[in-house]
Amino acid sequence: MKKRRFRIVAFIVAAVLFVLLSVRGTKKQEQITETIFLPFSSALDPANISRQYPTPSLIPFLGDGYLGYVDSVSNKLYAAQFSDRAAIDSSGWISYDRLATAFHAFSVGSKPSTLAGYGYPWFKSSRRFMIRADQMGIAEIRTDGSIVWEREFPMPITAIDATPTTLGIGFLDGSIRLLGTKGENLYSESWNYQQNSQYDSQHIRTVYGIALSGDARYAVVFRGISPRTIDSYRRAGTGFVKFSERQLHGGSPLQATMCYAEDDSHVVIAQGGQLIYYNTKKNYIRELADVDASASPDSDTLVQHYVLGPTGSNTIAVLQVQSKNPKAAKVLILKHGIIEREESGAVSVSVGKGTLIIVRRDGVGIVKGWQQ
Amino acid sequence: MKSTKLIAICFLFFIAFLGSLGAFDFQVPTAADIAGFGTILAPLGSSNAKESQTAKPGFIPRSDIALKTEYAEIQAPSSGAVIYSQHESPLASVFSFPLGGAVAILHPESYISLVSGLVLDDAMFNQTGKGHENSLKKGASLGQAIGSGIYPEGYCGVRLFDLKNSLWINPLFLASWLHDRTAPVIQNVWLTNGNMQGNAPIELKTTVSRGKYIECQQATYEVSVAAIDSIIPGSRSFSAPYKIVIVLDGKTSIDTSFIAASCKNEGLSFLGNPAPSSKVILENGAYLVGRILLQRGQHEIEVHVSDYAGNESSLKTSIMVN
Numbered sequence: 084m085k086k087r088r089f090r091i092v093a094f095i096v097a098a099v100l101f102v103l104l105s106v107r108g109t110k111k112q113e114q115i116t117e118t119i120f121l122p123f124s125s126a127l128d129p130a131n132i133s134r135q136y137p138t139p140s141l142i143p144f145l146g147d148g149y150l151g152y153v154d155s156v157s158n159k160l161y162a163a164q165f166s167d168r169a170a171i172d173s174s175g176w177i178s179y180d181r182l183a184t185a186f187h188a189f190s191v192g193s194k195p196s197t198l199a200g201y202g203y204p205w206f207k208s209s210r211r212f213m214i215r216a217d218q219m220g221i222a223e224i225r226t227d228g229s230i231v232w233e234r235e236f237p238m239p240i241t242a243i244d245a246t247p248t249t250l251g252i253g254f255l256d257g258s259i260r261l262l263g264t265k266g267e268n269l270y271s272e273s274w275n276y277q278q279n280s281q282y283d284s285q286h287i288r289t290v291y292g293i294a295l296s297g298d299a300r301y302a303v304v305f306r307g308i309s310p311r312t313i314d315s316y317r318r319a320g321t322g323f324v325k326f327s328e329r330q331l332h333g334g335s336p337l338q339a340t341m342c343y344a345e346d347d348s349h350v351v352i353a354q355g356g357q358l359i360y361y362n363t364k365k366n367y368i369r370e371l372a373d374v375d376a377s378a379s380p381d382s383d384t385l386v387q388h389y390v391l392g393p394t395g396s397n398t399i400a401v402l403q404v405q406s407k408n409p410k411a412a413k414v415l416i417l418k419h420g421i422i423e424r425e426e427s428g429a430v431s432v433s434v435g436k437g438t439l440i441i442v443r444r445d446g447v448g449i450v451k452g453w454q455q
Numbered sequence: 456m457k458s459t460k461l462i463a464i465c466f467l468f469f470i471a472f473l474g475s476l477g478a479f480d481f482q483v484p485t486a487a488d489i490a491g492f493g494t495i496l497a498p499l500g501s502s503n504a505k506e507s508q509t510a511k512p513g514f515i516p517r518s519d520i521a522l523k524t525e526y527a528e529i530q531a532p533s534s535g536a537v538i539y540s541q542h543e544s545p546l547a548s549v550f551s552f553p554l555g556g557a558v559a560i561l562h563p564e565s566y567i568s569l570v571s572g573l574v575l576d577d578a579m580f581n582q583t584g585k586g587h588e589n590s591l592k593k594g595a596s597l598g599q600a601i602g603s604g605i606y607p608e609g610y611c612g613v614r615l616f617d618l619k620n621s622l623w624i625n626p627l628f629l630a631s632w633l634h635d636r637t638a639p640v641i642q643n644v645w646l647t648n649g650n651m652q653g654n655a656p657i658e659l660k661t662t663v664s665r666g667k668y669i670e671c672q673q674a675t676y677e678v679s680v681a682a683i684d685s686i687i688p689g690s691r692s693f694s695a696p697y698k699i700v701i702v703l704d705g706k707t708s709i710d711t712s713f714i715a716a717s718c719k720n721e722g723l724s725f726l727g728n729p730a731p732s733s734k735v736i737l738e739n740g741a742y743l744v745g746r747i748l749l750q751r752g753q754h755e756i757e758v759h760v761s762d763y764a765g766n767e768s769s770l771k772t773s774i775m776v777n
Contacts, residue, residue: 147548170550181543182602183605205550216604217515218553220722235515235723235730237719237720237723237730238718239554291539308589338540389544
């Protein structure tokens, strides 16, 4: 009798736990409360943003021809057009042309200005960098364009990622450097040409992509063609130490884009038509897409993937572009590598507190209750 | 004695280096305009000191050559395996790197070439990788020259890395089609002694009229030379000269050239100066070429600046050291 009662109680407890856990698992989906579309045609001028504006509610976005801010509280869109390229963060933006000659800076709450530069501005993790025009140097810059520190390298930069504390750089010859907030060396791995007598493509292990976890405790480096590897590093004291190497089959020499998920559970790598999922906790790899392998009958269409960045928790946004006219784009939001959301016609995304901004060519979609 | 040894070592290195390069079947694209290796990067085609002063961010020497070719299509300069390619993102929402479309090829002779400033052919995406060994034949189309962050519209760049010696080599040695009959122009030569506070640099070219002496104190002086060269006659670009020799009282004291840039942890080293490469260019846009010791007495200084074809300009000055 006692045994039976215990079983009933155990069943009830298990059922309650199951219900609680399963509710928790779908909680994020259920909290998407509102989706609004704001067209660029009705956007406000970013010059109207006051300096005292509570910046946490302003989410910067960069589209294909438009950039600006979304006020996620009042649902206001501040947007401006740019003709060629731009980099944006919560303080402002720099637009520039592909010849790196016409730099225009905008700071929130200030008048537009011009600045001198010799490279392409690249903003990440509330830090601003200028990648030197010959790709063999980098400088961290202030909002007025002045240089905080600069470094030159003996090899062209082929991959880059940054956190508030660490800058990770990969190079053509397979070297990597991890630099601190003042540009100081935290870790470097170089290939010694003089000590190596073999110079075939198996031994030159070009870095195609690098990703740092949000807290910069981990780094993942995607390098080499044959073998192609995903090398993992973890912080050890003031430096880093390599702790894992995973091999992938035959590779392509294309530059890749990659990033960590916000919860550090995995990394997604995009290289041309390929999409690769790497689970950093369980150390396994899954190929998500290989457009070349699944060759479509329309062989003229070139499909390319670009990792846009983490979109909260265990999700990562990827841009898919079909190169032929008309150029078609869509954003895929992957949850552990599985498509969670697909936005046809979208060119970019941005994430703020509980808000996902989907950037399209004609306006932005605001998804509220995202990942809360 | 020391300088004689140094010159001998440089000569041997030069012979060994060019000897191995001579066997390399590498074709620099024929160009209508060139900004050569060592040229100050920022304003393409201008090594003019006054102009360059306003462009500090790019105040570094080139480790490549920028070319404006007759036809936009750029071909692989030599056979090899593609080890890296980057292209400009089709949408502005994704960051593109400043070299634009670029292809790095590993050549069997242990060199890596990097051709950039291109819009890559689709073939570069479809044919490379996936078990195709990424091999590329000399003359295969890489793409169209369109320029990028480092190159003006319609220009592309070629750079060449020597894996065995860890050097970025001046690719102009492999441009067999070059026919330059114009000598470089020496704009000015300065002697600077950093220890003598308040003393302005001594200008060798402009300060003294013929037959008179320049007077200075006994010390070791840094020698800097502002010179430009037009590699292709009539073209819009000026380049750094190739070779600079300083002769003191009939003996060669400095013999330096833009034959290559060596790789250091801090960046690139040009003309024997420490890395990073910005250390080779002074604020006035002149190249720092070395140091000479001037002892008391009268001295003759000769400055010889030559280009790749051997055309030479010279400057001779008398100095009285007190």
